Amino acid sequence: MHILDAKIISNKNIAKDIYLLSCEAEEIASEARPGQFLMLKLNLPLPYILRRPFSICLTNIEKNELFILYKIRGKITGHMSRLKEGERISVMGPLGNGFDIPSNTSRIILLGGGIGVAPLISLLPIYNKGITFIAGYSSAKEYVDIKRIVKGDYTYIVCTEDGSIGHRGTCIDAFRDYMERPLSDNTVVLSCGPMPMLRKISEISKRLNIACYVSLETYMGCGMGLCQGCVIRTQHGYIRICKAGPVFKSEDICWNQA
Numbered sequence: 001m002h003i004l005d006a007k008i009i010s011n012k013n014i015a016k017d018i019y020l021l022s023c024e025a026e027e028i029a030s031e032a033r034p035g036q037f038l039m040l041k042l043n044l045p046l047p048y049i050l051r052r053p054f055s056i057c058l059t060n061i062e063k064n065e066l067f068i069l070y071k072i073r074g075k076i077t078g079h080m081s082r083l084k085e086g087e088r089i090s091v092m093g094p095l096g097n098g099f100d101i102p103s104n105t106s107r108i109i110l111l112g113g114g115i116g117v118a119p120l121i122s123l124l125p126i127y128n129k130g131i132t133f134i135a136g137y138s139s140a141k142e143y144v145d146i147k148r149i150v151k152g153d154y155t156y157i158v159c160t161e162d163g164s165i166g167h168r169g170t171c172i173d174a175f176r177d178y179m180e181r182p183l184s185d186n187t188v189v190l191s192c193g194p195m196p197m198l199r200k201i202s203e204i205s206k207r208l209n210i211a212c213y214v215s216l217e218t219y220m221g222c223g224m225g226l227c228q229g230c231v232i233r234t235q236h237g238y239i240r241i242c243k244a245g246p247v248f249k250s251e252d253i254c255w256n257q258a
């Protein structure tokens with residue numbers, strides 16, 4: 001784990017309130033695995049001095065670059081959106097376990113709800129062709145053109161709640177439709193998004209007997225196992241998401257208490 005003073009290379013607005021930031025962070029970019037996260041600290045006064053968690057969306061090892069895809073939610077992400085090329089942010093990482101995909105996997109289905117697509121994008125450069133990426137957005141305004149971020153032969157299925165782009169409905173609807181086709185035994189589902197969505201995906205996968213992993217984006221204090229601020233109940237007892245996760249087998253989560 002490293003703490004770096006990272007120089008911003010670019011910070012582009014790519015959809016409504018959604019930005020793709022890249023920064024120079026050699027040691028973190030070279031060690032990061034898909035699904036891991038960072039704790040970022042901006043140069044802000046009290047009470048905004050605590051680090052905040054963001055997924056590692058992509059890395060470019062040749063250029064020592066890290067990419068973060070983020071949505072404006074409040075003060076910190078609002079401030080992030082105004083950062084300019086050449087400014088610096090403090091980046092701590094890589095943190096967490098990341099996705100551990102079984103070696104006999106023949107098909108990967110990624111399911112992202114809104115900004116939950118961010119950690120899933122990190123898998124595309126590695127698995128590309130065998131991937132079906134289903135993403136759900138509220139409308140075309142929030143739609144992230146992932147094919148522009150990572151090119152390749154993977155299938156990208158888009159749905160929006162208002163039908164303004166792609167299929168009308170949620171990514172849960174699209175997932176249900178997709179699962180009606182015959183699938184190989186070694187299919188794996190990886191998902192990130194709001195908790196109710198993850199719970200539903202977990203139920204469907206269990207019913208279909210498909211391995212399912214979820215990346216949990218709850219609130220975090222320290223991001224390194226010290227504050228107990230991210231505890232969740234699992235079948236193995238209470239655990240800290242920042243240390244044991246953020247990626248879990250969906251069957252391990254006690255969904256009725258999450």
Ligand SMILES: Cc1cc2nc3c(=O)[nH]c(=O)nc-3n(C[C@H](O)[C@H](O)[C@H](O)COP(=O)(O)OP(=O)(O)OC[C@H]3O[C@@H](n4cnc5c(N)ncnc54)[C@H](O)[C@@H]3O)c2cc1C
Binds near residue numbers: 072119
């Ligand atoms: C492991 C992990 C990875 C993450 N990866 C990303 C990422 O790649 N891109 C991204 O945009 N965000 C990500 N997040 C969420 C991100 O940390 C928060 O959006 C950010 O801290 C909000 O800060 P803020 O000051 O702008 O908003 P705040 O003022 O803190 O919050 C504004 C509003 O957003 C809500 N909110 C804040 N954090 C969350 C959250 N974690 N989940 C749901 N609602 C929240 C609050 O309830 C409030 O209503 C991740 C979180 C975790 C735990």
Ligand code: FES
Binds near residue numbers: 221225
């Ligand atoms: S955020 Fe502090 S223990 Fe997980």
